[in-house]
Amino acid sequence: APAGFLQELPSYRSVLRRRSAGGTQERRRTAARGEPGPGPQEEGDDPASCPVRESPLSIAQKRMDFQQADIKYSSGWNQWKRANSKSWQKALRDIRELSSYLELWRHDIHSIEGKFGTGIQSYFSFLRFLVLLNFLIFILVFGFITLPAVISNYGIFNSSFAKISPKSTEPYCTVYTPSGNKGLVYFYTYLKDLLTGTGFLEVTVLFYGYYTIDAASFGVLRYNLPLAYLLTTFAYLVLSLLWIIKRSVGGFKQNLVHAEDQFQSYCNKVFAGWDFCITDLNAARLKHRSLRYELQTDLEEERLKQKIAERTMKEKLRIYSLRLFLNIIVIAVLSGCFYAIYRATVFSQENSSVSIRHDVRIDSATLFVQYLPSIVITLVNFVAPQIFSVLIRFEDYSPAFEIRLTLMRCVFVRLANIGVLMFSLWSQIHCATDQCKACGYNYELYPCWESAVGQEMYKLMIFDFIIILAMTLFVDFPRKLLVTHCSWKPVQWCGLQEFGISDNVLEIIYGQTICWIGTFFSPLLPAIATIKYFIIFYVKKISLIHTRKPAGRPIRASSSNFFFLVVLLIGLLLAFIPLGISIAHIPSSKACGPFRNFNTSWAVVPDTILEFPIGLQKVLNGIASEAFAVPYFMVVCLIMFYFIALAGAHKRVIEQLREQLVMESRDKLFLIEKITEAQKNT
Numbered sequence: 001a002p003a004g005f006l007q008e009l010p011s012y013r014s015v016l017r018r019r020s021a022g023g024t025q026e027r028r029r030t031a032a033r034g035e036p037g038p039g040p041q042e043e044g045d046d047p048a049s050c051p052v053r054e055s056p057l058s059i060a061q062k063r064m065d066f067q068q069a070d071i072k073y074s075s076g077w078n079q080w081k082r083a084n085s086k087s088w089q090k091a092l093r094d095i096r097e098l099s100s101y102l103e104l105w106r107h108d109i110h111s112i113e114g115k116f117g118t119g120i121q122s123y124f125s126f127l128r129f130l131v132l133l134n135f136l137i138f139i140l141v142f143g144f145i146t147l148p149a150v151i152s153n154y155g156i157f158n159s160s161f162a163k164i165s166p167k168s169t170e171p172y173c174t175v176y177t178p179s180g181n182k183g184l185v186y187f188y189t190y191l192k193d194l195l196t197g198t199g200f201l202e203v204t205v206l207f208y209g210y211y212t213i214d215a216a217s218f219g220v221l222r223y224n225l226p227l228a229y230l231l232t233t234f235a236y237l238v239l240s241l242l243w244i245i246k247r248s249v250g251g252f253k254q255n256l257v258h259a260e261d262q263f264q265s266y267c268n269k270v271f272a273g274w275d276f277c278i279t280d281l282n283a284a285r286l287k288h289r290s291l292r293y294e295l296q297t298d299l300e301e302e303r304l305k306q307k308i309a310e311r312t313m314k315e316k317l318r319i320y321s322l323r324l325f326l327n328i329i330v331i332a333v334l335s336g337c338f339y340a341i342y343r344a345t346v347f348s349q350e351n352s353s354v355s356i357r358h359d360v361r362i363d364s365a366t367l368f369v370q371y372l373p374s375i376v377i378t379l380v381n382f383v384a385p386q387i388f389s390v391l392i393r394f395e396d397y398s399p400a401f402e403i404r405l406t407l408m409r410c411v412f413v414r415l416a417n418i419g420v421l422m423f424s425l426w427s428q429i430h431c432a433t434d435q436c437k438a439c440g441y442n443y444e445l446y447p448c449w450e451s452a453v454g455q456e457m458y459k460l461m462i463f464d465f466i467i468i469l470a471m472t473l474f475v476d477f478p479r480k481l482l483v484t485h486c487s488w489k490p491v492q493w494c495g496l497q498e499f500g501i502s503d504n505v506l507e508i509i510y511g512q513t514i515c516w517i518g519t520f521f522s523p524l525l526p527a528i529a530t531i532k533y534f535i536i537f538y539v540k541k542i543s544l545i546h547t548r549k550p551a552g553r554p555i556r557a558s559s560s561n562f563f564f565l566v567v568l569l570i571g572l573l574l575a576f577i578p579l580g581i582s583i584a585h586i587p588s589s590k591a592c593g594p595f596r597n598f599n600t601s602w603a604v605v606p607d608t609i610l611e612f613p614i615g616l617q618k619v620l621n622g623i624a625s626e627a628f629a630v631p632y633f634m635v636v637c638l639i640m641f642y643f644i645a646l647a648g649a650h651k652r653v654i655e656q657l658r659e660q661l662v663m664e665s666r667d668k669l670f671l672i673e674k675i676t677e678a679q680k681n682t
Helices: 002-006 010-032 059-072 076-101 106-116 118-154 187-196 199-203 225-258 262-272 281-309 313-351 360-370 372-394 399-429 449-485 489-494 501-518 525-547 557-584 601-609 614-623 626-681
Strands: 159-162 215-218 221-223 497-499 548-550
Touching (some): 106 118, 106 525, 118 215, 118 501, 313 360, 372 399, 399 449, 399 501, 449 497, 449 501, 614 626
Antiparallel strands (some): 215 221
């Protein structure tokens, strides 16, 4: 009989063995509930008595039978809860479908996905995520910092503000004269102020120096602006951290799924590697080349593994010595880049004073000096990756590891450049003479050092945006025209510029790290970043469609999304360092800003706690004490061990599923053998 024949399958026998091991406990639980047991029966006698999963019915019929049986043995309360839950799920699903139509750039991103695949689509989705993130940060900062300050300054809604002069501070520390323009004002002066953040922009809501308010009053309500300024900074950093972690969890899961052995990776590429979102013929050809390249890469990695296993001691010594020498060169290149940024920053800060005479040549030189750190950082970001891509060819790594190592070096260069810039500014802000020790910082060069740092972040943001636009307008478009209309062989050999996903992602992550650091010193910088990324989306889309071609070595969308978020998380963690030092270590300016009456920005927190009731003060002091920290650390360790155990359980489930796949393959072999025997007998 067919049923008896199917019961000979290896997978069915394995299920029977597991069921017999747990059958006794199941009968005991059934008897305890008072339900009739299945009773003894022979295998294959009654198909209706078999489990629903093993019955020879369609999926729809199995689902209907299961629901009917579940309703039959359920109480009225459970049936009502189930119906209510289904109604809520349907309502949420409908709301989610309606909200998807309001999603930003939904049609554009789907069109890009259909023409160029999911790899390039992941870049534009990541760009949309940054636009939304910066917009939320702007709403947060504007609602809690900028709007109360503007309302209280102009007396709107019967509001007022209070300015308390710093106590026990030398008078010369409180003198702050913005770098305004004296005499006639020309269009060029306005343009220069827009590019550098000086002049009329320095005294606007864009920079830290505008918020020189100790308290704002709205009727009977008192608004503590210094505390709100600090808490809003913590809020946007925590918001960014939680949102990035939430988005990276899905990519991490997919990354674990793809971290299988080479045989499974080969099967995935052959049987499940095609991107069915592609509708364009050229994109389909590109996907063919991509799959072929991935298979060649896998074969090359296997060849390199075999070559590494067969290396002699002499060959190992030679390759390790070469890698050590090349890494020394990499360190030397990085050191030279960092020193160039440091010297450019020091020179710019010492020689960027505003000229009184309105001479275009003098003003142009001053503008160049003010933008010198941004220019040097941009050159470093362009030159260093080119050097790394040449050196990596001699280190004899596998192709996949070459890409990862080069990307990590480029990430380190871009993010470390910002750190070096901040260190250079701190070295200038630090007090070096006895006269300025009363202020705690170099008040002669930086009477309001927070605004000066904000201007540097503002210039980096603007210059990065100008470079992206200039590369598209003055490099990509002329190259497209030359390749299209010029038949000269060198021009055709160069071809169109590839749309490198990783390089473009590093560009916007670099700009986002600047935004995170600069928001404390320039509260409206997230609004500028939102507008910048909004324009960049359309610029990159036009560049992709008309002036560039997709990269010949595209990366998988799941792994690229996870990599983008990991690098973005590294940039966020890097932003914590300069912000933490600026808030807790460097003395705040005594001439401007909401923290001029405090030694540091963090000092507003203990000063505010002293205004709380005694009971609440004791609770907060207890939370900050060691008596609370030790039990808290132990609880966190227990939670961590629980999740580690949960991850181990999930890993075992995955192994069981893989074993089930192996059993399925054995069933196929068994059926093939039976079919072969039947054919021989006939």
